[in-house]
Amino acid sequence: MPSPKRIGQIxxxxxxxxxxxxxxxxxxxxxxTYDDDGFPYPQGLMDLNLGxxxxxxxxxxxxxxxxxxxxxFGHIELAKPVINVGYTRLIRKLLRVTCRSCGRVLLxxxxxxxxxxxxxxxxxxLLSEKDVKKERICPHCGEQQLKINFEKPTTFSEVVVEDGKxxxxxxTPADIRSRMEKIPNEDLIPLGINxxxxxxxxxxxxxxxxxxxxxRPSIILENGQRSEDDLxxxxxxxxxxxxxxxxxxxxxxxQLIIEDLWELLQYHxxxxxxxxxxxxxxxxHRSGRPLKTLSQRLKGKDGRFRGSLSGKRxxxxxxxxxxxxxxxxxxxxxxxxxxxNEMTIPVRVTTANLEELKGIARIGPNRPDVNAPCGxxxxxxxxxxxxxxxxxxxxxxxxxxxxxxxxxxxxxxxxVVLFNRQPSLHRMSIMAHRVKVMEGRTFRLNPAVCPPYNAxxxxxxxxxxxxxxxxxRAEATILISVQENILSPRFGGPIIxxxxxxxxxxxxxxxxxxxxxxxxxxxxxxxxxxxRLPPPGKVEDGIDYWSNKQVFSQILPAQLTTVxxxxxxxxxxxxxKELCDRDAYVRIIDGNLEMGTIDKKAIGAFDxxxxxxxxxxxxxxxxxxxxxxxxxxxxxxxxxDGFSFGIDDEDLSKTEYGQxxxxxxxxxxxxxxxxxxxxxxxxxxxxxxxxEETLEMQIMQVLGKARDLTGQIAGRHxxxxxxxxxxxxxxxxxxxxxxxxxxxxxxxxxxxxERIIRGYDDRTLPHFKKxxxxxxxxxxxxxxxxxxxNPTEFFFHAIGGxxxxxxxxxxxxxxxxxxxxxxxxxxxxxxxxxxxVRSTGxxxxxxxxxxxxxxxxxxxxxxxxxxxxxxxxxxxxxV
Amino acid sequence: xxxxxxxLEHVMVPDHKIMSDEEVxxxxxxxxxxxxxxxxxxxxxxxxxxxxxxxxDVIRIIRTSHTAGRAEAYRLVIKRPKK
Numbered sequence: 022m023p024s025p026k027r028i029g030q031i032x033x034x035x036x037x038x039x040x041x042x043x044x045x046x047x048x049x050x051x052x053x054t055y056d057d058d059g060f061p062y063p064q065g066l067m068d069l070n071l072g073x074x075x076x077x078x079x080x081x082x083x084x085x086x087x088x089x090x091x092x093x094f095g096h097i098e099l100a101k102p103v104i105n106v107g108y109t110r111l112i113r114k115l116l117r118v119t120c121r122s123c124g125r126v127l128l129x130x131x132x133x134x135x136x137x138x139x140x141x142x143x144x145x146x147l148l149s150e151k152d153v154k155k156e157r158i159c160p161h162c163g164e165q166q167l168k169i170n171f172e173k174p175t176t177f178s179e180v181v182v183e184d185g186k187x188x189x190x191x192x193t194p195a196d197i198r199s200r201m202e203k204i205p206n207e208d209l210i211p212l213g214i215n216x217x218x219x220x221x222x223x224x225x226x227x228x229x230x231x232x233x234x235x236x237r238p239s240i241i242l243e244n245g246q247r248s249e250d251d252l253x254x255x256x257x258x259x260x261x262x263x264x265x266x267x268x269x270x271x272x273x274x275x276q277l278i279i280e281d282l283w284e285l286l287q288y289h290x291x292x293x294x295x296x297x298x299x300x301x302x303x304x305x306h307r308s309g310r311p312l313k314t315l316s317q318r319l320k321g322k323d324g325r326f327r328g329s330l331s332g333k334r335x336x337x338x339x340x341x342x343x344x345x346x347x348x349x350x351x352x353x354x355x356x357x358x359x360x361x362n363e364m365t366i367p368v369r370v371t372t373a374n375l376e377e378l379k380g381i382a383r384i385g386p387n388r389p390d391v392n393a394p395c396g397x398x399x400x401x402x403x404x405x406x407x408x409x410x411x412x413x414x415x416x417x418x419x420x421x422x423x424x425x426x427x428x429x430x431x432x433x434x435x436x437v438v439l440f441n442r443q444p445s446l447h448r449m450s451i452m453a454h455r456v457k458v459m460e461g462r463t464f465r466l467n468p469a470v471c472p473p474y475n476a477x478x479x480x481x482x483x484x485x486x487x488x489x490x491x492x493x494r495a496e497a498t499i500l501i502s503v504q505e506n507i508l509s510p511r512f513g514g515p516i517i518x519x520x521x522x523x524x525x526x527x528x529x530x531x532x533x534x535x536x537x538x539x540x541x542x543x544x545x546x547x548x549x550x551x552x553r554l555p556p557p558g559k560v561e562d563g564i565d566y567w568s569n570k571q572v573f574s575q576i577l578p579a580q581l582t583t584v585x586x587x588x589x590x591x592x593x594x595x596x597x598k599e600l601c602d603r604d605a606y607v608r609i610i611d612g613n614l615e616m617g618t619i620d621k622k623a624i625g626a627f628d629x630x631x632x633x634x635x636x637x638x639x640x641x642x643x644x645x646x647x648x649x650x651x652x653x654x655x656x657x658x659x660x661x662d663g664f665s666f667g668i669d670d671e672d673l674s675k676t677e678y679g680q681x682x683x684x685x686x687x688x689x690x691x692x693x694x695x696x697x698x699x700x701x702x703x704x705x706x707x708x709x710x711x712x713e714e715t716l717e718m719q720i721m722q723v724l725g726k727a728r729d730l731t732g733q734i735a736g737r738h739x740x741x742x743x744x745x746x747x748x749x750x751x752x753x754x755x756x757x758x759x760x761x762x763x764x765x766x767x768x769x770x771x772x773x774x775e776r777i778i779r780g781y782d783d784r785t786l787p788h789f790k791k792x793x794x795x796x797x798x799x800x801x802x803x804x805x806x807x808x809x810x811n812p813t814e815f816f817f818h819a820i821g822g823x824x825x826x827x828x829x830x831x832x833x834x835x836x837x838x839x840x841x842x843x844x845x846x847x848x849x850x851x852x853x854x855x856x857x858v859r860s861t862g863x864x865x866x867x868x869x870x871x872x873x874x875x876x877x878x879x880x881x882x883x884x885x886x887x888x889x890x891x892x893x894x895x896x897x898x899x900v
Numbered sequence: 901x902x903x904x905x906x907x908l909e910h911v912m913v914p915d916h917k918i919m920s921d922e923e924v925x926x927x928x929x930x931x932x933x934x935x936x937x938x939x940x941x942x943x944x945x946x947x948x949x950x951x952x953x954x955x956x957d958v959i960r961i962i963r964t965s966h967t968a969g970r971a972e973a974y975r976l977v978i979k980r981p982k983k
Contacts, residue, residue: 857931864937873968883967 034218045096046070052260074238092233100266102194103287104175108224113171118153122164124203129160147213173300198225251312255293337487346465352503354454355465361458365429378428382419391458395433439486442474449473453497472626504645508878515629526659528751531619536566548653551575570614576650579612584899588622588752621752666744671764671807688727728768732761770800770821907946914963941975
């Protein structure tokens with residue numbers, strides 16, 4: 022591979038008419054493409070000199086076949102010059118800064134020097150339109166200048182004062198071109214134009230290059246009809262108009278007709294270059310679809326740069342819907358047999374694997390079931406000829422295989438693949454998994470790896486890529502396998518861990534003390550890797566019992582010691598520790614859960630205290646094993662009792678409903694009382710607020726308190742026996758606020774943090790009196806989701822809900838664009854061996870990575886050594 | 901009379917110092933770089949102006965850091981290009 026070279030500079034210039042004619046191999050004069058026999062017309066748009074796309078024909082210019090000929094440019098001689106839309110800005114500037122008579126820049130040498138700088142010190146600015154005063158007199162020839170008007174897309178005109186009236190006098194491209202020709206070379210340099218490569222008159226086209234056929238190939242539809250490329254269509258238009266223009270000109274047509282044709286030619290050339298110019302209706306296909314012309318090919322997401330050069334479609338990849346499977350390891354991915362049969366890994370045949378690969382080749386392309394050994398789809402001979410393995414030739418090909426061949430073997434269990442879900446926002450969005458071939462049509466994954474991918478199973482699709490070389494597979498396993506990515510570099514904690522049912526299940530299993538018979542204990546642990554039960558925790562009536570904490574301890578590493586507070590901890594002023602009545606004080610000594618409930622704080626994604634501790638003491642692999650065991654145990658734990666949530670779980674008793682009504686009635690009265698005070702003019706405004714604002718704040722506060730109170734009343738009735746409460750307390754899903762809204766009272770709906778005020782004159786809806794400031798007239802919903810909303814409440818709820826939707830829609834698009842710009846700026850930076858962060862050119866960005874050279878995944882919350890953790894594991898008590 | 905603010909005295913402005921030629925040579929050999937691979941700072945940057953540095957000087961900036969406590973950075977003074 023040649024060593025990379027540094028680019029010194031890039032020069033930009035214009036193609037001169039001379040250059041266009043020189044590079045052209047053929048003058049194009051006919052608008053037709055192919056004759057009736059399907060053969061290209063000579064001097065037509067598909068002329069054989071421009072290159073060939075039909076197989077079998079040879080290029081008349083280079084005598085090569087369709088696959089080898091790169092294509093050659095032709096040209097069209099335009100009847101009259103037209104403006105190149107890409108340069109209208111430059112043309113406007115030049116017309117405004119140069120003299121209409123002598124072509125010199127409208128500034129004296131001293132004035133130029135003031136802007137640009139002296140001969141030696143050229144550090145100043147380039148001349149701009151602003152440096153030249155409008156309608157001044159030329160300092161070189163004394164000509165009075167006229168105002169130049171520019172109308173999008175391509176019209177220029179001079180403003181002439183006639184009889185005290187301003188009259189616009191149109192400039193034709195020919196006029197402009199002759200003015201450009203008059204500008205002397207020396208005057209172009211202070212304008213930022215290098216006259217050697219870009220004379221200004223070249224921005225006005227007199228001859229148009231015709232791109233090679235190879236970049237606008239025609240396609241043959243199923244019905245045998247030819248369909249031409251958009252560019253060819255546009256060129257046909259240009260040639261037709263050009264032809265008509267010439268004929269009219271030669272026949273001496275009236276000026277009016279000539280001008281119309283000139284404008285039409287200008288329109289076609291403009292849309293040929295850019296079909297999205299402001300002030301110009303886009304040229305359309307017969308079907309009404311706008312044509313994709315030159316600029317559209319390059320621009321935007323699917324353009325040449327972002328679509329074909331920065332990003333491409335790849336082979337050896339597949340995509341399908343994902344679904345969960347808690348019995349898989351987090352490091353595995355379930356691959357459908359149909360996918361595994363299609364995707365291959367090339368294996369070099371050696372004397373050591375000859376027999377094995379012959380066996381694989383004999384199985385062929387159709388693996389009968391997931392447990393059968395994998396087959397192969399292709400065998401490649403040493404001369405790189407591919408032999409497709411098919412039902413008929415399996416034996417023959419397999420017998421031919423010998424060392425030096427390559428067999429493209431199908432995927433099988435244990436192969437390394439990359440797994441990805443878009444948007445790929447962080448490095449955990451692509452991780453390496455081990456294949457497990459399965460029946461069905463979906464990719465299967467352990468729900469514990471959903472958080473890093475941000476995946477759920479409501480129809481999400483994911484991509485899989487198969488590394489093709491030994492190096493790629495090694496790199497994938499060592500750097501990006503799932504167990505290497507349990508810790509997120511964002512906050513240094515585990516991002517893979519229990520979600521939803523794992524957390525509920527663990528909470529139900531480990532909360533308080535329960536005793537299991539041998540049968541139950543083995544049922545819970547049977548899918549984990551443990552081999553024997555510990556001595557029973559208690560023996561009653563000759564029956565052995567194991568406690569729930571003992572069962573959980575089986576999946577912990579033997580020496581693990583840690584003490585922490587569970588998610589269900591209430592943060593009491595003085596912690597009762599061992600005597601905690603919520604069993605939220607977790608103490609694990611020597612791999613034994615002595616007390617406490619295992620919930621989100623212990624095993625959840627983003628928290629995962631235990632997972633974190635295992636990684637620090639036993640490494641990533643042991644942590645992955647723990648997560649596997651934990652998911653299996655928790656699913657068994659939740660299945661032991663069963664877990665469900667229904668509408669009647671939100672039911673309260675008569676007393677609670679009475680209390681809630683009372684609270685809401687009092688709140689409404691309180692609001693009314695405050696409004697009364699306000700209307701009487703007695704309300705004392707808070708510092709820095711108006712009286713109205715003070716009232717609004719008071720009302721919001723009163724109603725907010727009322728809602729919280731209903732929540733407390735509901736919470737009193739619903740204990741841990743309620744599924745929603747259990748989920749909220751364990752941290753699995755939802756919060757007590759959600760429960761309040763379901764069972765108690767939904768509360769105030771707001772737009773931009775204020776009560777709903779918009780609507781009709783002085784009222785939100787026609788259901789209320791004008792000027793009503795009461796709670797229900799401004800979006801307070803006193804019912805619960807269970808109880809049901811009345812029509813006005815429902816409408817207010819829709820208003821509040823809409824705001825949330827708009828917010829998320831705006832936020833995602835904004836942050837997406839921000840992320841794109843940031844990644845473009847950071848993409849090639851790396852940490853060099855000396856600890857500096859450098860760009861590809863070796864330029865230093867940071868002298869020490871992150872100023873402290875620390876990898877967040879390897880540090881303990883910013884500190885190099887986890888002192889607290891070490892002391893705790895030695896003393897075996899909380900510090 | 902207006903009193904001119906010296907930005908260097910502001911609490912949030914870190915310590916700027918012009919480096920001597922020997923220090924610069926040492927710096928360049930330590931990181932095995934040429935001056936144009938250093939981060940840049942414009943000559944009209946208020947802090948640069950007030951320590952009197954001019955183009956092609958290298959300045960050392962010592963600032964307090966959230967992560968490291970104290971961090972050193974080096975910047976090459978360059979002329980601000982006009983637009």
